[in-house]
Amino acid sequence: MAILHTVNQSPDRHSALRTCLEFLTEQDGLLLLEDGVYAALIGVRSGIEDLSADIFILKADAEARGIAGRLQQEVTLIDYAEFVDLCVTYDKVKNWS
Amino acid sequence: MKRLLFVQSRAPHGSVNGQEGLDALLAGSAFATCSLLLLEDGVFQLLKAQDTSDSGTKNYSVSYGALPDYGVEDLYCSADHLVSRGLTTDDLVVPVTALDRAGISQLMADHDVILSF
Amino acid sequence: MTELLVDRDDEGFLVRLEDWNETVAAGIAEADSIELTDQHWRVIRLARRYYDDFQLSPPARVLVKLMRDEFGADRASSIYLMQLFSGRPARMVNKIAGLPKPTNCD
Numbered sequence: 001m002a003i004l005h006t007v008n009q010s011p012d013r014h015s016a017l018r019t020c021l022e023f024l025t026e027q028d029g030l031l032l033l034e035d036g037v038y039a040a041l042i043g044v045r046s047g048i049e050d051l052s053a054d055i056f057i058l059k060a061d062a063e064a065r066g067i068a069g070r071l072q073q074e075v076t077l078i079d080y081a082e083f084v085d086l087c088v089t090y091d092k093v094k095n096w097s
Numbered sequence: 098m099k100r101l102l103f104v105q106s107r108a109p110h111g112s113v114n115g116q117e118g119l120d121a122l123l124a125g126s127a128f129a130t131c132s133l134l135l136l137e138d139g140v141f142q143l144l145k146a147q148d149t150s151d152s153g154t155k156n157y158s159v160s161y162g163a164l165p166d167y168g169v170e171d172l173y174c175s176a177d178h179l180v181s182r183g184l185t186t187d188d189l190v191v192p193v194t195a196l197d198r199a200g201i202s203q204l205m206a207d208h209d210v211i212l213s214f
Numbered sequence: 215m216t217e218l219l220v221d222r223d224d225e226g227f228l229v230r231l232e233d234w235n236e237t238v239a240a241g242i243a244e245a246d247s248i249e250l251t252d253q254h255w256r257v258i259r260l261a262r263r264y265y266d267d268f269q270l271s272p273p274a275r276v277l278v279k280l281m282r283d284e285f286g287a288d289r290a291s292s293i294y295l296m297q298l299f300s301g302r303p304a305r306m307v308n309k310i311a312g313l314p315k316p317t318n319c320d
Contacts (some may be wrong), residue, residue, distance in 0.1 A: 010138050011107050012182075035111030038141065043183015064110050064152035066144040071181075079151075120317060127275070155269065163268040166276045 002027045003063040004090035008034035008097050011046040021047050029090055031083070032075075033058040040071045048072070058083060102208035105139035110154045115142050116214030119157060123167055132171035133164070134204060135193070139188045139214075140174050140182060143189040161191050175201060181210075218242065227308075227315050234312025243310045246300070248309070253289075254298055260284060261311040269317040274304035 005024050009016040017039050030053055033037055035093060037057055039046035048055060049072065059077040062068040068077070078086065087093050109125040119142075125131045135142060142158065149156040150190045164172070176195035179185065186193050196204065205211055218241040221229035226242065228234060239258060243250050250258075260280050264272045274292060283292035295303035300315065304316050 008111070012109065013107070013137055035108045035138070038108060038138070038182075041183055044181070060151035061110070064147060064149040064154055064156070065141060066147035066158070067147075069146060094154065124317065127273075136233070157269060160270050162269050163264075163270050163276075166279055168273075 001092075002029065002090050003014040004031055004086055004093045006033060006093060006095045007036040007039070008032075008095075011039040012046065017046060017048075020094075020096040021051075024051070024053055026052050029054045029056060029086065031056045031058070031078075031086060032037045033061050033083075035065075036069060037062045037065060040075050041067050042070050042072055056082075056086060060063045099210065100208045101125050101129045101131045102134055102165070102205060102211045103131060104134045104136060104211060104213045105142050106135075106137045106213065108138040108141040108152065109158065110149070110152065114214045115139075116155070116157055118212075119160060121212060121214070122164075122169065126164075126167040126169050131169050132173065132204070133169065134201065135172075135174035135178075136201075137175075137178050138182075140179050140184060140189075143174075143191060143193065144184070145188055145190050158190055164191070171203060173201070218245070225309075225315065228312045231312055231314070239310050239312065242312075246306065246309075248299065248306070248310070254310075255280065256285065257295070257298065257307055258311045261307050261313060265311075265313045271308040271313040272304065273316045277304055277307060 005020050005028055007017045007020050011017045037081050038044065039048055040057055055075045057071060057075050059068065059079055062071065103118055105115060105118045109115045122131055122133060143161055147156050147158045172191060172193045173196050174193050176197055179195055186195055218238060220233040220238055223229055240250055261272055263282060274295065277295060278290055278292060299306040309315055
């Protein structure tokens with residue numbers, strides 16, 4: 001049972017990511033979108049650095065915020081179509097907001 | 098003349114606070130001496146290289162470059178909040194003075210009104 | 215009077231900024247009884263360039279400042295702007311230039 005966890009809130013403003021990380025398991029995926037993308041900024045200690053789960057970032061939201069070129073290495077940038085694919089690939093989606 | 102301090106504490110694009118704060122600052126600059134202070138995620142407002150062509154939001158970060166034309170010369174941010182986000186003032190679209198805690202306390206003391214966004 | 219085949223809002227501002235061209239500008243001006251001369255065009259181009267740079271429609275005090283920098287002090291005042299573009303000049307300049315209504319103009 002793999003779950004895609006989505007987080008759309010900034011890690012410094014909101015407990016959404018922190019709570020998500022309490023329950024995310026190794027086979028799950030984490031998708032950061034909207035202000036959630038700041039968690040993957042180089043230099044930010046948001047708790048995702050030590051994750052073994054797959055981490056995805058919505059590319060359009062990272063570009064809009066000027067951070068597409070300064071993301072931590074272990075993340076995968078995806079477009080809207082791939083976002084839809086992910087939702088189907090995982091067994092379910094849990095939105096943290 | 099009244100001195101107004103506009104404080105931005107939210108990231109751009111995820112909420113309307115940033116655009117509203119900028120609009121209010123531009124409006125306020127017509128009748129008051131205005132300064133801008135970026136705290137917490139507000140420092141992301143001025144981050145370079147924002148490209149909103151695929152996100153459906155407006156890239157208003159370029160509008161901060163017009164502030165001198167509106168008579169707004171004093172832009173500040175928290176040095177701590179920049180560092181904790183892995184940023185320096187060189188990463189921002191306009192020159193900003195980074196202040197320590199005491200400097201920010203003094204800045205707030207020096208203004209008549211503080212408006213938060 | 216030239217018929218304008220572009221959508222405008224209740225106050226005459228373009229609905230789609232990309233609809234703008236010089237013929238449209240002349241049509242908007244004509245509807246407000248303004249005949250565009252070189253002096254008008256210089257101000258209109260200045261406003262459009264400013265919007266291009268900063269995504270802001272310049273209000274009157276900014277327009278006057280830009281004109282002072284570009285054209286010199288004798289062709290940069292609120293009076294001069296009003297002579298060219300009538301009583302609410304910043305509004306009119308931005309309207310003819312195909313830009314959004316300035317939020318805090320005049």
